[in-house]
Amino acid sequence: MPRGQRDAHDRDVVRVLLVLASGTYKAADFLVAASSLSAEVVVVSDHLLAVPAEGRALTVDLDDPDAAAATIAAFAADRPVDAVVAADDRGVVAAAVAARRLGLAHNPPAAVAATRDKAAQRRALTAAGRAQPRWRLARAADDVEALAAQVGFPCVVKPVSLSGSRGVIRADDATAALVATARIRGILAVANADPFGPILVESFVPGGEVAVEALLRGGELTVLAVFDKPDPLDGPYFEETIYVTPSRLPPATLATVERAAAAAAAALGLVEGPVHAELRVDGDRVVVLELAARTIGGLCARTLRFGAGISLEEVVLHAALGRPLDGLCREVAASGVMMLPIPRSGVLDGVGGVDAARAVPGVVGVELSIPPGRRVWALPEGDRYLGFVFARGATPAAVEQALRTAHAQLDVRIR
Ligand SMILES: Nc1ncnc2c1ncn2[C@@H]1O[C@H](COP(=O)(O)OP(=O)(O)O)[C@@H](O)[C@H]1O
Ligand SMILES: [Mg+2]
Numbered sequence: 001m002p003r004g005q006r007d008a009h010d011r012d013v014v015r016v017l018l019v020l021a022s023g024t025y026k027a028a029d030f031l032v033a034a035s036s037l038s039a040e041v042v043v044v045s046d047h048l049l050a051v052p053a054e055g056r057a058l059t060v061d062l063d064d065p066d067a068a069a070a071t072i073a074a075f076a077a078d079r080p081v082d083a084v085v086a087a088d089d090r091g092v093v094a095a096a097v098a099a100r101r102l103g104l105a106h107n108p109p110a111a112v113a114a115t116r117d118k119a120a121q122r123r124a125l126t127a128a129g130r131a132q133p134r135w136r137l138a139r140a141a142d143d144v145e146a147l148a149a150q151v152g153f154p155c156v157v158k159p160v161s162l163s164g165s166r167g168v169i170r171a172d173d174a175t176a177a178l179v180a181t182a183r184i185r186g187i188l189a190v191a192n193a194d195p196f197g198p199i200l201v202e203s204f205v206p207g208g209e210v211a212v213e214a215l216l217r218g219g220e221l222t223v224l225a226v227f228d229k230p231d232p233l234d235g236p237y238f239e240e241t242i243y244v245t246p247s248r249l250p251p252a253t254l255a256t257v258e259r260a261a262a263a264a265a266a267a268l269g270l271v272e273g274p275v276h277a278e279l280r281v282d283g284d285r286v287v288v289l290e291l292a293a294r295t296i297g298g299l300c301a302r303t304l305r306f307g308a309g310i311s312l313e314e315v316v317l318h319a320a321l322g323r324p325l326d327g328l329c330r331e332v333a334a335s336g337v338m339m340l341p342i343p344r345s346g347v348l349d350g351v352g353g354v355d356a357a358r359a360v361p362g363v364v365g366v367e368l369s370i371p372p373g374r375r376v377w378a379l380p381e382g383d384r385y386l387g388f389v390f391a392r393g394a395t396p397a398a399v400e401q402a403l404r405t406a407h408a409q410l411d412v413r414i415r
Helices: 027-035 065-078 087-100 111-114 118-127 144-151 174-190 251-268 311-322 356-360 394-411
Strands: 015-019 040-045 057-059 083-086 135-140 153-160 170-173 199-203 208-217 220-229 244-245 272-284 285-292 332-342 344-351 362-367 387-393 411-412
Touching: 015 027, 015 087, 015 285, 015 332, 027 040, 040 065, 057 065, 057 344, 065 087, 083 087, 083 311, 087 111, 087 394, 111 251, 111 285, 118 135, 118 199, 118 251, 118 285, 135 144, 144 153, 144 174, 144 199, 153 174, 153 411, 170 174, 170 199, 208 251, 208 311, 244 394, 251 272, 332 394, 356 362, 356 394, 362 394, 387 394
Parallel strands: 015 040, 015 083, 040 057
Antiparallel strands: 135 199, 153 170, 153 199, 208 220, 208 272, 220 244, 244 332, 272 285, 332 387, 344 411, 362 387
Protein backbone atom coordinates (compact mmCIF):
# COMPACT_ATOMS: atom_id res chain seq x y z
CA MET A 1 0.00 0.00 0.00
CA PRO A 2 1.74 3.22 -1.09
CA ARG A 3 2.04 6.24 1.14
CA GLY A 4 -1.26 8.07 1.36
CA GLN A 5 -3.46 4.95 1.21
CA ARG A 6 -3.29 4.11 4.88
CA ASP A 7 -6.29 3.25 7.00
CA ALA A 8 -7.16 5.28 10.06
CA HIS A 9 -5.49 2.78 12.38
CA ASP A 10 -2.14 3.09 10.70
CA ARG A 11 -2.11 6.76 9.80
CA ASP A 12 0.27 7.86 12.53
CA VAL A 13 2.85 5.11 12.24
CA VAL A 14 5.92 5.95 10.20
CA ARG A 15 7.55 2.71 9.17
CA VAL A 16 11.10 2.34 7.86
CA LEU A 17 12.57 -0.85 6.44
CA LEU A 18 16.31 -1.14 7.02
CA VAL A 19 18.03 -3.63 4.77
CA LEU A 20 21.01 -4.90 6.74
CA ALA A 21 23.07 -7.64 5.11
CA SER A 22 24.85 -10.02 7.45
CA GLY A 23 28.33 -8.80 8.28
CA THR A 24 27.61 -5.12 7.62
CA TYR A 25 29.58 -2.76 9.83
CA LYS A 26 26.73 -0.27 9.68
CA ALA A 27 23.83 -2.11 11.32
CA ALA A 28 24.22 -0.45 14.72
CA ASP A 29 24.62 3.06 13.31
CA PHE A 30 21.56 2.75 11.06
CA LEU A 31 19.51 1.32 13.93
CA VAL A 32 20.54 4.21 16.19
CA ALA A 33 19.68 6.70 13.45
CA ALA A 34 16.31 5.05 12.86
CA SER A 35 15.49 5.16 16.57
CA SER A 36 15.80 8.95 16.47
CA LEU A 37 13.04 9.20 13.86
CA SER A 38 10.11 8.11 16.00
CA ALA A 39 9.46 5.52 13.34
CA GLU A 40 8.79 1.83 13.51
CA VAL A 41 11.87 0.07 12.25
CA VAL A 42 11.70 -3.25 10.45
CA VAL A 43 15.01 -5.01 9.87
CA VAL A 44 15.27 -6.83 6.56
CA SER A 45 18.23 -9.17 6.47
CA ASP A 46 19.58 -12.33 4.95
CA HIS A 47 19.90 -13.91 8.35
CA LEU A 48 18.07 -13.54 11.63
CA LEU A 49 19.42 -10.52 13.46
CA ALA A 50 18.58 -9.85 17.05
CA VAL A 51 15.64 -7.48 16.73
CA PRO A 52 13.62 -5.86 19.47
CA ALA A 53 10.13 -7.30 18.95
CA GLU A 54 8.15 -9.79 16.92
CA GLY A 55 6.98 -8.62 13.52
CA ARG A 56 9.93 -6.31 13.15
CA ALA A 57 12.23 -8.56 11.19
CA LEU A 58 12.01 -10.03 7.73
CA THR A 59 14.44 -12.66 6.52
CA VAL A 60 15.03 -12.52 2.76
CA ASP A 61 17.60 -13.65 0.21
CA LEU A 62 19.36 -10.38 -0.64
CA ASP A 63 20.99 -12.02 -3.63
CA ASP A 64 17.53 -12.60 -5.12
CA PRO A 65 16.23 -9.00 -5.18
CA ASP A 66 12.89 -9.81 -6.85
CA ALA A 67 12.04 -12.47 -4.28
CA ALA A 68 13.22 -10.18 -1.46
CA ALA A 69 11.05 -7.34 -2.82
CA ALA A 70 8.06 -9.70 -3.06
CA THR A 71 8.47 -10.60 0.63
CA ILE A 72 8.71 -6.91 1.50
CA ALA A 73 5.63 -6.08 -0.60
CA ALA A 74 3.64 -8.85 1.12
CA PHE A 75 4.64 -7.44 4.49
CA ALA A 76 3.72 -3.91 3.39
CA ALA A 77 0.26 -5.01 2.25
CA ASP A 78 -1.06 -4.62 5.80
CA ARG A 79 1.68 -2.50 7.31
CA PRO A 80 2.36 0.52 5.09
CA VAL A 81 6.02 1.29 4.60
CA ASP A 82 7.36 4.83 4.17
CA ALA A 83 10.97 4.13 3.25
CA VAL A 84 13.25 1.24 2.34
CA VAL A 85 16.93 1.95 2.97
CA ALA A 86 19.88 -0.38 2.45
CA ALA A 87 22.98 0.06 4.57
CA ASP A 88 25.35 -1.68 2.17
CA ASP A 89 25.96 -2.78 -1.38
CA ARG A 90 24.49 -6.21 -0.83
CA GLY A 91 21.05 -4.79 -0.06
CA VAL A 92 20.82 -1.92 -2.52
CA VAL A 93 19.20 -3.75 -5.43
CA ALA A 94 16.58 -5.45 -3.24
CA ALA A 95 15.83 -2.06 -1.63
CA ALA A 96 15.44 -0.38 -5.02
CA VAL A 97 13.12 -3.09 -6.38
CA ALA A 98 11.07 -3.04 -3.17
CA ALA A 99 10.78 0.77 -3.09
CA ARG A 100 9.64 0.75 -6.72
CA ARG A 101 6.97 -1.85 -5.94
CA LEU A 102 5.76 0.20 -2.98
CA GLY A 103 5.55 3.45 -4.95
CA LEU A 104 8.32 5.11 -2.93
CA ALA A 105 11.11 7.27 -4.33
CA HIS A 106 13.74 4.87 -5.65
CA ASN A 107 16.71 4.35 -7.92
CA PRO A 108 16.15 2.36 -11.10
CA PRO A 109 17.15 -1.19 -10.04
CA ALA A 110 19.32 -1.55 -13.16
CA ALA A 111 21.26 1.60 -12.22
CA VAL A 112 21.88 0.26 -8.73
CA ALA A 113 22.84 -3.14 -10.10
CA ALA A 114 25.43 -1.44 -12.32
CA THR A 115 27.08 0.10 -9.26
CA ARG A 116 27.64 -3.44 -7.95
CA ASP A 117 29.36 -4.69 -11.08
CA LYS A 118 32.56 -2.85 -11.96
CA ALA A 119 32.32 -3.89 -15.63
CA ALA A 120 28.71 -2.66 -15.95
CA GLN A 121 29.82 0.57 -14.31
CA ARG A 122 32.68 1.01 -16.79
CA ARG A 123 30.24 0.40 -19.67
CA ALA A 124 27.81 3.03 -18.36
CA LEU A 125 30.58 5.61 -17.87
CA THR A 126 31.97 4.87 -21.34
CA ALA A 127 28.51 5.27 -22.89
CA ALA A 128 28.17 8.66 -21.20
CA GLY A 129 31.66 9.75 -22.27
CA ARG A 130 32.92 10.20 -18.70
CA ALA A 131 36.65 10.21 -17.89
CA GLN A 132 37.74 6.89 -16.42
CA PRO A 133 40.70 4.50 -16.72
CA ARG A 134 41.19 2.72 -20.05
CA TRP A 135 39.72 -0.71 -19.49
CA ARG A 136 39.28 -4.19 -20.93
CA LEU A 137 37.23 -7.07 -19.61
CA ALA A 138 39.14 -10.36 -19.45
CA ARG A 139 36.92 -13.42 -19.70
CA ALA A 140 38.25 -16.82 -18.70
CA ALA A 141 39.43 -17.71 -22.21
CA ASP A 142 40.93 -14.29 -23.00
CA ASP A 143 44.62 -13.45 -23.29
CA VAL A 144 45.10 -11.28 -20.19
CA GLU A 145 48.65 -10.35 -21.16
CA ALA A 146 47.44 -8.92 -24.48
CA LEU A 147 44.55 -7.04 -22.86
CA ALA A 148 46.89 -5.59 -20.23
CA ALA A 149 49.26 -4.44 -22.98
CA GLN A 150 46.29 -2.69 -24.64
CA VAL A 151 45.47 -0.61 -21.55
CA GLY A 152 49.19 0.01 -20.90
CA PHE A 153 51.47 -0.39 -17.88
CA PRO A 154 51.26 -0.10 -15.00
CA CYS A 155 47.74 -1.52 -14.99
CA VAL A 156 45.31 -2.56 -12.27
CA VAL A 157 43.68 -5.99 -12.34
CA LYS A 158 40.54 -6.43 -10.25
CA PRO A 159 37.46 -8.58 -9.75
CA VAL A 160 34.19 -7.02 -10.93
CA SER A 161 32.23 -7.92 -7.82
CA LEU A 162 34.28 -7.59 -4.62
CA SER A 163 34.92 -4.49 -2.49
CA GLY A 164 37.27 -3.06 0.12
CA SER A 165 40.23 -3.37 -2.29
CA ARG A 166 39.93 -7.16 -2.07
CA GLY A 167 41.65 -8.64 -5.10
CA VAL A 168 42.72 -5.25 -6.53
CA ILE A 169 46.31 -5.61 -7.75
CA ARG A 170 48.67 -3.36 -9.71
CA ALA A 171 50.66 -5.12 -12.42
CA ASP A 172 53.69 -3.50 -14.03
CA ASP A 173 54.05 -5.86 -16.98
CA ALA A 174 52.16 -8.54 -18.86
CA THR A 175 53.48 -11.43 -16.77
CA ALA A 176 52.49 -9.66 -13.55
CA ALA A 177 48.98 -9.15 -14.99
CA LEU A 178 48.73 -12.89 -15.65
CA VAL A 179 49.95 -13.75 -12.14
CA ALA A 180 47.52 -11.22 -10.62
CA THR A 181 44.63 -12.74 -12.58
CA ALA A 182 45.39 -16.21 -11.21
CA ARG A 183 45.54 -14.82 -7.69
CA ILE A 184 42.22 -13.02 -8.16
CA ARG A 185 40.55 -16.21 -9.36
CA GLY A 186 41.65 -17.86 -6.10
CA ILE A 187 40.25 -14.94 -4.11
CA LEU A 188 36.95 -15.18 -6.01
CA ALA A 189 36.69 -18.87 -5.17
CA VAL A 190 37.20 -18.15 -1.46
CA ALA A 191 34.63 -15.33 -1.67
CA ASN A 192 32.01 -17.72 -3.09
CA ALA A 193 32.05 -15.80 -6.36
CA ASP A 194 32.59 -17.36 -9.78
CA PRO A 195 36.35 -18.00 -10.06
CA PHE A 196 36.02 -18.13 -13.84
CA GLY A 197 34.06 -14.90 -14.06
CA PRO A 198 35.29 -11.83 -15.94
CA ILE A 199 38.14 -9.75 -14.52
CA LEU A 200 38.71 -6.07 -15.17
CA VAL A 201 42.05 -4.82 -16.47
CA GLU A 202 42.46 -1.04 -16.22
CA SER A 203 45.13 1.55 -16.79
CA PHE A 204 46.65 2.74 -13.51
CA VAL A 205 45.57 6.33 -12.89
CA PRO A 206 48.28 8.14 -10.90
CA GLY A 207 47.62 10.94 -8.45
CA GLY A 208 45.92 11.61 -5.15
CA GLU A 209 42.62 10.01 -4.25
CA VAL A 210 39.48 11.53 -2.78
CA ALA A 211 36.12 10.16 -1.69
CA VAL A 212 32.89 12.09 -2.14
CA GLU A 213 29.85 11.54 0.08
CA ALA A 214 26.73 12.87 -1.53
CA LEU A 215 22.98 12.62 -1.51
CA LEU A 216 20.69 12.40 -4.52
CA ARG A 217 17.12 13.65 -4.35
CA GLY A 218 15.04 13.64 -7.50
CA GLY A 219 18.20 13.45 -9.61
CA GLU A 220 19.82 16.44 -7.90
CA LEU A 221 23.15 15.66 -6.23
CA THR A 222 24.24 17.49 -3.09
CA VAL A 223 27.81 16.91 -1.90
CA LEU A 224 27.89 16.33 1.86
CA ALA A 225 31.64 15.84 2.34
CA VAL A 226 34.85 15.31 0.40
CA PHE A 227 37.59 13.24 2.05
CA ASP A 228 41.26 13.30 1.16
CA LYS A 229 43.15 10.02 1.38
CA PRO A 230 46.58 11.34 2.33
CA ASP A 231 48.42 7.99 2.23
CA PRO A 232 49.62 7.25 -1.30
CA LEU A 233 47.61 4.48 -2.95
CA ASP A 234 50.14 3.28 -5.49
CA GLY A 235 49.83 -0.47 -5.01
CA PRO A 236 50.64 -3.21 -5.60
CA TYR A 237 47.73 -3.62 -3.12
CA PHE A 238 45.47 -0.75 -2.22
CA GLU A 239 45.09 -0.63 1.51
CA GLU A 240 42.75 2.19 2.44
CA THR A 241 43.93 3.85 5.62
CA ILE A 242 43.36 7.54 6.40
CA TYR A 243 40.33 9.59 5.30
CA VAL A 244 40.23 13.27 6.35
CA THR A 245 37.61 15.91 5.67
CA PRO A 246 37.40 18.72 4.64
CA SER A 247 39.60 18.14 1.63
CA ARG A 248 42.74 20.26 1.30
CA LEU A 249 42.39 20.44 -2.49
CA PRO A 250 42.08 23.94 -3.96
CA PRO A 251 38.44 25.08 -4.44
CA ALA A 252 38.62 24.92 -8.24
CA THR A 253 39.81 21.29 -8.13
CA LEU A 254 37.14 20.45 -5.58
CA ALA A 255 34.50 21.92 -7.86
CA THR A 256 35.77 19.67 -10.67
CA VAL A 257 35.66 16.66 -8.33
CA GLU A 258 32.07 17.44 -7.34
CA ARG A 259 30.98 17.88 -10.95
CA ALA A 260 32.67 14.61 -11.94
CA ALA A 261 30.90 12.73 -9.13
CA ALA A 262 27.53 14.21 -10.11
CA ALA A 263 28.10 13.39 -13.78
CA ALA A 264 29.07 9.81 -12.94
CA ALA A 265 25.93 9.35 -10.83
CA ALA A 266 23.85 10.70 -13.71
CA ALA A 267 25.67 8.47 -16.21
CA LEU A 268 24.75 5.45 -14.10
CA GLY A 269 21.13 6.60 -13.91
CA LEU A 270 21.05 7.04 -10.12
CA VAL A 271 18.52 9.58 -8.84
CA GLU A 272 17.85 8.94 -5.14
CA GLY A 273 19.74 8.25 -1.95
CA PRO A 274 23.33 8.18 -0.80
CA VAL A 275 26.32 8.13 -3.13
CA HIS A 276 29.91 7.25 -2.28
CA ALA A 277 32.32 8.05 -5.11
CA GLU A 278 36.08 7.54 -5.35
CA LEU A 279 38.08 9.70 -7.70
CA ARG A 280 41.71 10.27 -8.62
CA VAL A 281 43.07 13.77 -9.05
CA ASP A 282 46.12 14.00 -11.28
CA GLY A 283 46.90 17.68 -11.75
CA ASP A 284 43.92 19.09 -13.64
CA ARG A 285 42.63 15.68 -14.59
CA VAL A 286 39.88 14.19 -12.43
CA VAL A 287 38.99 10.54 -13.04
CA VAL A 288 36.16 8.60 -11.43
CA LEU A 289 37.38 5.24 -10.20
CA GLU A 290 34.03 4.04 -8.96
CA LEU A 291 30.74 5.05 -7.46
CA ALA A 292 28.45 3.21 -5.07
CA ALA A 293 24.78 3.80 -4.20
CA ARG A 294 25.38 3.69 -0.45
CA THR A 295 27.15 5.58 2.30
CA ILE A 296 30.90 5.38 2.94
CA GLY A 297 32.13 1.93 4.01
CA GLY A 298 33.03 0.46 7.38
CA LEU A 299 32.40 2.72 10.35
CA CYS A 300 33.81 5.74 8.49
CA ALA A 301 30.51 7.62 8.48
CA ARG A 302 31.09 8.21 12.19
CA THR A 303 33.44 11.01 11.16
CA LEU A 304 30.50 13.05 9.82
CA ARG A 305 28.13 15.34 11.70
CA PHE A 306 25.65 17.67 10.05
CA GLY A 307 23.60 20.64 11.20
CA ALA A 308 22.83 20.36 14.89
CA GLY A 309 24.81 17.12 15.14
CA ILE A 310 22.88 14.63 13.05
CA SER A 311 24.60 11.59 11.58
CA LEU A 312 24.97 10.62 7.93
CA GLU A 313 22.58 7.71 8.52
CA GLU A 314 19.96 10.14 9.88
CA VAL A 315 20.42 12.35 6.80
CA VAL A 316 19.87 9.33 4.55
CA LEU A 317 16.76 8.23 6.46
CA HIS A 318 15.27 11.73 6.49
CA ALA A 319 15.80 11.96 2.75
CA ALA A 320 14.23 8.55 2.18
CA LEU A 321 11.18 9.70 4.14
CA GLY A 322 10.91 12.78 1.93
CA ARG A 323 11.63 15.11 4.82
CA PRO A 324 13.25 18.50 4.20
CA LEU A 325 17.01 18.83 4.65
CA ASP A 326 17.50 22.33 3.30
CA GLY A 327 20.86 23.99 3.80
CA LEU A 328 22.32 20.97 5.51
CA CYS A 329 26.02 21.54 6.25
CA ARG A 330 28.80 19.45 7.70
CA GLU A 331 30.20 20.87 10.96
CA VAL A 332 33.16 23.27 10.79
CA ALA A 333 35.74 21.04 12.55
CA ALA A 334 38.02 18.75 10.60
CA SER A 335 37.45 15.08 11.14
CA GLY A 336 38.99 11.83 10.04
CA VAL A 337 39.31 8.10 10.38
CA MET A 338 42.05 5.58 9.94
CA MET A 339 41.01 2.14 8.84
CA LEU A 340 43.50 -0.11 10.57
CA PRO A 341 45.15 -2.37 8.05
CA ILE A 342 45.97 -6.00 8.68
CA PRO A 343 49.75 -6.02 8.26
CA ARG A 344 50.05 -9.75 7.44
CA SER A 345 47.98 -12.89 7.35
CA GLY A 346 47.86 -15.16 10.40
CA VAL A 347 45.98 -15.50 13.66
CA LEU A 348 45.30 -12.29 15.56
CA ASP A 349 46.79 -12.57 19.04
CA GLY A 350 45.70 -9.15 20.14
CA VAL A 351 46.25 -5.43 19.79
CA GLY A 352 48.26 -3.59 22.43
CA GLY A 353 48.47 0.14 23.03
CA VAL A 354 44.78 0.86 22.58
CA ASP A 355 44.62 3.03 25.71
CA ALA A 356 47.68 4.97 24.58
CA ALA A 357 46.09 5.47 21.17
CA ARG A 358 42.87 6.69 22.77
CA ALA A 359 44.87 9.16 24.87
CA VAL A 360 46.42 10.89 21.84
CA PRO A 361 45.08 14.47 21.73
CA GLY A 362 42.45 14.75 19.02
CA VAL A 363 41.61 11.05 19.02
CA VAL A 364 37.93 10.56 19.80
CA GLY A 365 37.60 6.82 19.40
CA VAL A 366 39.38 3.55 18.76
CA GLU A 367 37.23 0.64 17.76
CA LEU A 368 38.66 -2.82 17.07
CA SER A 369 36.45 -4.95 14.90
CA ILE A 370 38.15 -8.37 14.98
CA PRO A 371 38.36 -10.31 18.25
CA PRO A 372 41.64 -12.01 19.24
CA GLY A 373 41.99 -15.61 18.13
CA ARG A 374 40.52 -15.02 14.67
CA ARG A 375 42.34 -15.81 11.47
CA VAL A 376 43.05 -12.62 9.53
CA TRP A 377 44.19 -12.00 5.97
CA ALA A 378 46.22 -9.12 4.63
CA LEU A 379 45.33 -7.62 1.25
CA PRO A 380 44.75 -8.55 -1.48
CA GLU A 381 43.03 -11.57 0.13
CA GLY A 382 41.70 -9.69 3.17
CA ASP A 383 38.07 -8.62 3.52
CA ARG A 384 37.91 -6.99 6.97
CA TYR A 385 39.57 -4.07 8.68
CA LEU A 386 41.27 -4.62 12.00
CA GLY A 387 39.45 -1.59 13.33
CA PHE A 388 39.04 2.15 13.14
CA VAL A 389 40.63 5.18 14.81
CA PHE A 390 38.64 8.42 14.79
CA ALA A 391 40.04 11.92 15.32
CA ARG A 392 38.82 15.49 15.25
CA GLY A 393 40.65 18.78 15.23
CA ALA A 394 40.86 22.34 14.04
CA THR A 395 42.56 21.45 10.76
CA PRO A 396 42.81 18.44 8.45
CA ALA A 397 46.60 18.37 9.09
CA ALA A 398 46.05 18.12 12.86
CA VAL A 399 43.55 15.30 12.37
CA GLU A 400 45.90 13.40 10.07
CA GLN A 401 48.73 13.79 12.58
CA ALA A 402 46.56 12.57 15.46
CA LEU A 403 45.57 9.48 13.47
CA ARG A 404 49.21 8.70 12.62
CA THR A 405 50.33 9.19 16.20
CA ALA A 406 47.54 6.95 17.47
CA HIS A 407 48.35 4.25 14.93
CA ALA A 408 52.00 4.31 16.03
CA GLN A 409 50.87 3.45 19.59
CA LEU A 410 49.20 0.24 18.45
CA ASP A 411 51.02 -3.06 18.61
CA VAL A 412 49.21 -5.51 16.35
CA ARG A 413 50.26 -9.05 17.25
CA ILE A 414 49.66 -11.61 14.54
CA ARG A 415 50.84 -15.19 14.88
N1 LIG B 1 42.58 2.16 -12.38
C1 LIG B 1 43.12 2.47 -11.20
N2 LIG B 1 44.15 3.33 -11.10
C2 LIG B 1 44.71 3.62 -9.91
N3 LIG B 1 44.30 3.09 -8.75
C3 LIG B 1 43.27 2.23 -8.77
C4 LIG B 1 42.62 1.88 -9.99
N4 LIG B 1 41.63 1.01 -9.69
C5 LIG B 1 41.65 0.82 -8.36
N5 LIG B 1 42.64 1.55 -7.80
C6 LIG B 1 42.98 1.62 -6.37
O1 LIG B 1 42.43 0.50 -5.71
C7 LIG B 1 41.42 0.91 -4.77
C8 LIG B 1 40.31 -0.11 -4.77
O2 LIG B 1 39.78 -0.26 -6.08
P1 LIG B 1 38.24 -0.10 -6.40
O3 LIG B 1 38.07 -0.19 -7.87
O4 LIG B 1 37.73 1.12 -5.74
O5 LIG B 1 37.62 -1.41 -5.76
P2 LIG B 1 36.90 -1.67 -4.34
O6 LIG B 1 35.49 -1.94 -4.70
O7 LIG B 1 37.58 -2.86 -3.82
O8 LIG B 1 37.05 -0.44 -3.50
C9 LIG B 1 41.02 2.29 -5.22
O9 LIG B 1 40.51 3.05 -4.16
C10 LIG B 1 42.34 2.83 -5.75
O10 LIG B 1 43.17 3.29 -4.70
MG1 LIG C 1 36.53 1.41 -4.08
